[in-house]
Amino acid sequence: MKNTIDKYIIFIALSFLCVTANAQKTVKILSYNVLYGLKQDSANIELYKSFVRDIDPDIVATQEMNDWTQETLEKLAESYGHPYALQSKEEGFPVALTSKKPLVNFRKVTENMWHSYIYAKVEGIHVFVIHFSPFDYKKRVKEVENVLAQAQSLPNNEPIVIMGDFNSLAESDDGHYGEEMLQGMVKTEETRDHVRNLNNGYFDYSVLNTLKEAGFSDSYKLLTDEFESSLPTHKDGDGKINKETKVIPRRIDFLWSNPTASEYITKSEIIKNDKTNIISDHYPVYVELTLPEK
Secondary structure, eight states, X not given: OHHHHHHHHHHHHXXXXXXXXXXXXXXXXXXXXXXXXXXXXXHHHHHHHHHHHHHOOSEEEEEOOTTOOHHHHHHHHHHTTOOEEEESOSSSSOEEEEESSOOEEEEEEOTTOSSEEEEEEETXXXXXXXXXXXXXXXXXXXXXXXXXXXXXXXXXXXXXXXXEEOOXXXXXXXXXXXXXXXXXXXXXXXXXXXXXXXXXXXXXXXXXXXXHHTTOEEHHHHHOOOOOOOBOOSBOTTSOBOTTOOSOOBOOEEEEEOHHHHHHEEEEEEOOSTTHHHHOSSOOEEEEEEEEOO
16 A cells, blocks of 8 residues: 555655646737827727737837836736836837836947837847837848847847847848839939948848858748748828738848747738738738747
């Protein structure tokens, strides 16, 4: 009888150890360029809150938080269950980060950036929220190198993600960008001296290739070979519904992950629905990481 009891206790103990060893948690991340701070339009803000509540993410990264302050951001974050919030600055085109859990060792960087970026460690993940220059690929190369310099100072055995509006194209999408889009960009550069997004007369891929060369992966392409644009939506730059937009679909919003984070990514998509069709001129990027519990 005693041997039977001992075996039962051992079995229970081993079962507990196995459950503990295999325990996992899913961290849900949303990255969204919200177009001039949701234009401070009360109806659009409520629509955005509703959308975020639907997704119930653990981490939200936003770009173009124009006319928001640290105080108003905190109130916005609280409305969808995030008690922690951080905005990079309060002028121009800020980026922001909100979370269910504390933001650890955070940094707000405006130096050498067209807009800014935020770094913080959240839920055991090193998070960068970026918004690169919309006008000059050479400036974007410098910006991505600036972000990577900090990322490379972090432990490479810990998950690192870099997300936001890169204003850059991925070479993996090259087959979806044709002559019409190229000629449109050529015409823009002919009429706007400050715009230099073409690299030797062709689409520039050097910004995101710099991330790739540093060992980072495009989270969306980790799980699919399909192309999906992140803009335009049904809303144009004036906040009107525009189903006949002349902007050729392209993908410039991403979440890039280091090898450790890439191992944990179980979902990566660009969310398109009735709400995201009209909240902004960009669609949001949504990623899930399934991490081991510590």
